[in-house]
Amino acid sequence: KAGVTQTPxxxxxxxxxxxxxxxxxxxGHRSVSWYQQTPGQGLQFLFEYFSETQRNKGxxxxxxxxxxxxxSRSEMNVSTLELGDSALYLCASSVGLASLNxxxxxxxxxxxxxxx
Amino acid sequence: AQSVxxxxxxxxxxxxxxxxxxxxYSSSVxxxxxxxxxxPNQGLQLLLKYTSAATLVKGINGFEAxxxxxxxxxxxxxxxxxxxxxxxxxxxxxxxxxxxxTIFGAGTRLFVKA
Numbered sequence: 001k002a003g004v005t006q007t008p009x010x011x012x013x014x015x016x017x018x019x020x021x022x023x024x025x026x027x028g029h030r031s032v033s034w035y036q037q038t039p040g041q042g043l044q045f046l047f048e049y050f051s052e053t054q055r056n057k058g059x060x061x062x063x064x065x066x067x068x069x070x071x072s073r074s075e076m077n078v079s080t081l082e083l084g085d086s087a088l089y090l091c092a093s094s095v096g097l098a099s100l101n102x103x104x105x106x107x108x109x110x111x112x113x114x115x116x
Numbered sequence: 117a118q119s120v121x122x123x124x125x126x127x128x129x130x131x132x133x134x135x136x137x138x139x140x141y142s143s144s145v146x147x148x149x150x151x152x153x154x155x156p157n158q159g160l161q162l163l164l165k166y167t168s169a170a171t172l173v174k175g176i177n178g179f180e181a182x183x184x185x186x187x188x189x190x191x192x193x194x195x196x197x198x199x200x201x202x203x204x205x206x207x208x209x210x211x212x213x214x215x216x217x218t219i220f221g222a223g224t225r226l227f228v229k230a
Binding site for chain 2: 004031033035042043045048050055056058090091094103104105106107108109110
């Protein structure tokens with residue numbers, strides 16, 4: 001069974017640009033969560049999608065957005081990039097249904113974004 | 117609101133010594149609790165989870181954790197450290213609706229000395 005796949009693995013952008021990151025969850029998983037990981041702030045929750053709907057959102061500005069497609073694949077977008085957006089962005093998938101979900105998250109290897 | 121506090125951003129042990137990584141949680145509802153491990157340049161991997169069955173939970177690689185409701189703690193232990201255990205460890209909590217919003221602690225980096 002293939003794991004969670006994130007693309008691209010590494011990217012470099014300049015301030016003011018925008019970026020789109022992609023995440024393909026484990027087959028059968030309908031929930032996708034996104035996290036930002038930085039040395040200073042640790043793992044910060046961005047948002048969670050289930051069946052194309054955002055169910056939960058963290059405390060990030062509106063420059064951070066996401067979406068989920070009918071095949072459960074998800075993308076997140078960051079517009080007007082700032083230096084502080086440099087981070088490892090992690091995607092995690094799970095079953096997503098309370099009746100079946102033990103809460104475990106399956107993580108991809110992340111997309112490392114550097115903003116210059 | 118849920119939160120997790122990990123005591124000690126860095127822990128150093130000698131190979132063969134006991135590993136103890138501390139985690140305290142706050143949750144208004146009975147929680148699910150997790151420990152994840154992250155190796156350099158990789159995503160997080162589940163070590164073990166507590167979902168209200170036995171309070172002593174055994175995980176992979178010889179790790180275990182004990183849920184103590186009275187102390188709101190979920191400390192991670194391993195009797196004998198191995199060099200390969202050097203990594204960053206994260207404690208996490210989610211509500212019992214199951215992972216809709218999992219909150220992570222700041223992480224503890226474990227160093228293992230030869």
